[in-house]
Amino acid sequence: MLKLLITRPIADPVLDQARSLFDVTVHAGGALSTRDCAQALATYDAILPTLGDAFTADAFAGDVRCKMLGNFGVGYNHIDTKAAAAAGVTVSNTPDVLTDATADIALTLLLATARRAGEGERMVRSAAWGGFDVKGLLGTHVTGKTLGVIGMGRIGQAIAARCHYGFGMDVVFHNRSPKVTAVPATQLGSLHEVMAAADFVVVATPGGAGTTKLIDADALAQMKPSGIFVNISRGEVVDEAALIAALEDGQITGAGLDVYENEPHVPERLRALENCVLLPHLGSATAETRQAMAQMALDNIIAWSEGRDPPQRVN
Ligand code: GLV
Numbered sequence: 001m002l003k004l005l006i007t008r009p010i011a012d013p014v015l016d017q018a019r020s021l022f023d024v025t026v027h028a029g030g031a032l033s034t035r036d037c038a039q040a041l042a043t044y045d046a047i048l049p050t051l052g053d054a055f056t057a058d059a060f061a062g063d064v065r066c067k068m069l070g071n072f073g074v075g076y077n078h079i080d081t082k083a084a085a086a087a088g089v090t091v092s093n094t095p096d097v098l099t100d101a102t103a104d105i106a107l108t109l110l111l112a113t114a115r116r117a118g119e120g121e122r123m124v125r126s127a128a129w130g131g132f133d134v135k136g137l138l139g140t141h142v143t144g145k146t147l148g149v150i151g152m153g154r155i156g157q158a159i160a161a162r163c164h165y166g167f168g169m170d171v172v173f174h175n176r177s178p179k180v181t182a183v184p185a186t187q188l189g190s191l192h193e194v195m196a197a198a199d200f201v202v203v204a205t206p207g208g209a210g211t212t213k214l215i216d217a218d219a220l221a222q223m224k225p226s227g228i229f230v231n232i233s234r235g236e237v238v239d240e241a242a243l244i245a246a247l248e249d250g251q252i253t254g255a256g257l258d259v260y261e262n263e264p265h266v267p268e269r270l271r272a273l274e275n276c277v278l279l280p281h282l283g284s285a286t287a288e289t290r291q292a293m294a295q296m297a298l299d300n301i302i303a304w305s306e307g308r309d310p311p312q313r314v315n
Contacts, residue, residue: 002045002305007032007053010072010294011287018298021305022046034059041066041089046301048072048294057083064089070301070310072293073114073284074098077207077234081315092300092310096154097292098284100244105283106232108200109256110163111213112277113228114118114200115139116254119274120134140199140228140253142167148198149173150191150215151205151233152181159202160185172197176210184192195222200230207234217242220252227252232283235260257285 004022006015016025025044031052032040037059040047044064049055050072060083069079069091081091112118116139123129123137147163149156152175160183163169171185174194179187188194191214195201199225205211215231215238223229229252231238240261246252247270254275260266263281270276284293300310 003043003204004046004048004301005040005044005049007040008050008072010048014294014298015289018048019302020127021302022028038062041087044302046070046115047265048297048301051075051078053078054090055079055084060084066113068092068301068304068310070297070304072297074235075207076314077236085315089313090310090313092297092304092312093314094293094296095312098289099158100155101157101286101289102232102283103162105258105279105285106155106159106204106260106263107162107166109230109232109258109277109279110200110202110228113140113230113254113256114273116279140226142200144168144224145199146170146172146197148194148201149185150194150201150203151175151186151211152179152187153204153206155232156202156204157181157183160205163200191219192222195227196224199224199226200228201236202230203233205233207236207238211237213237213239215239215243217245220246223252225251225253228254228256230256232258235263240267240270247273264314 001023004024007027009026009028034054034056037053037055041059042063046068047066048070055078057080064087066089069089069094069227074093074095076093079091084091116137120137147169149160152173160171164171164183172188172194173185174191175187220242247255256277258279259281300312303310
């Protein structure tokens with residue numbers, strides 16, 4: 001039997017299927033360091049890893065027995081796919097199945113930040129609410145405003161559809177290649193134009209070298225003072241220190257974040273800001289979605305084990 005390492009506990013039905021086909025080890029101790037990854041690559045025939053597991057170039061430098069990484073997650077910026085290919089390791093991911101759940105989290109953050117839901121919740125829970133207040137906790141109106149999407153892939157388009165059809169919003173976007181979308185939306189000439197035109201900016205790009213610190217101090221400086229910034233992609237896409245400064249200085253009105261530069265570390269200065277809604281990377285976190293992701297990751301590993309090309313291969 002082929003030896004398969006699953007680096008976090010996954011949904012039981014998928015785990016049962018994996019156990020029926022492979023000699024499975026489940027790692028329950030959190031994210032794998034580069035050293036752990038190197039050891040796993042030397043020990044197992046296939047690995048089902050996820051975010052936070054550090055499959056850097058160094059991890060592939062030693063003995064590599066493993067031939068297949070069936071990543072749990074659409075984003076695979078934690079895997080050096082070139083180093084993997086050079087070591088003869090195929091990598092796959094889990095697109096599509098998490099598009100709706102992740103777009104829903106973007107809307108959760110957009111609405112919660114605009115309507116100051118975090119502050120309101122904290123007020124109620126701390127018994128500080130004094131009753132209906134005509135001028136208290138006034139937020140930003142959402143309906144009819146302009147949404148700016150940075151990265152108009154599957155998730156960006158699902159966010160645009162929700163905002164356009166659900167909230168009557170105009171949609172503008174920035175994408176590195178020209179894109180025709182089913183949702184009415186206008187592609188603007190530059191990132192800065194989108195940052196300046198939007199009332200709500202939502203970042204939905206992939207992570208990785210091509211987008212690291214794409215949203216820097218200059219880009220944030222283009223936003224309206226009333227602007228709200230949402231990131232559901234990867235923390236590294238945003239210069240976190242520049243974002244904190246923009247929020248502290250009142251240069252923008254608020255931010256809703258699901259991802260951070262050095263997860264799970266969230267800077268104290270960010271946690272101290274009332275005008276932020278902060279979630280612990282919940283984009284794909286519904287039971288249905290997480291099971292579908294596990295199934296897709298396993299299906300790719302099964303395809304590889306049967307000599308077929310993994311359907312969601314990325315390298
Ligand atoms: C989650 O962030 C994923 O990449 O699937």
